[in-house]
Amino acid sequence: GTRIIYDRKFLLDRRNSPMAQTPPCHLPNIPGVTSPGSAATEEPRADTNSLNHTEGKSSIGEDAQFEMDI
Numbered sequence: 609g610t611r612i613i614y615d616r617k618f619l620l621d622r623r624n625s626p627m628a629q630t631p632p633c634h635l636p637n638i639p640g641v642t643s644p645g646s647a648a649t650e651e652p653r654a655d656t657n658s659l660n661h662t663e664g665k666s667s668i669g670e671d672a673q674f675e676m677d678i
Contacts, residue, residue, distance in 0.1 A: 639645050
């Protein structure tokens with residue numbers, strides 16, 4: 609196949625192109641992803657059957673998730 613090589617200046621010019629500033633056509637409307645989310649979004653609920661359910665444990669003062677070797 610043919611290899612197309614673009615130089616840095618060409619790619620930087622494409623970033624400022626008017627075509628790059630518009631969203632693609634036929635893009636689905638996904639609030640918070642492809643369109644700004646509304647202020648009345650549903651708050652996350654506490655799930656009683658959550659896998660991360662910690663009863664009586666305090667996250668303050670616990671060991672870090674990953675230890676660092678210095």
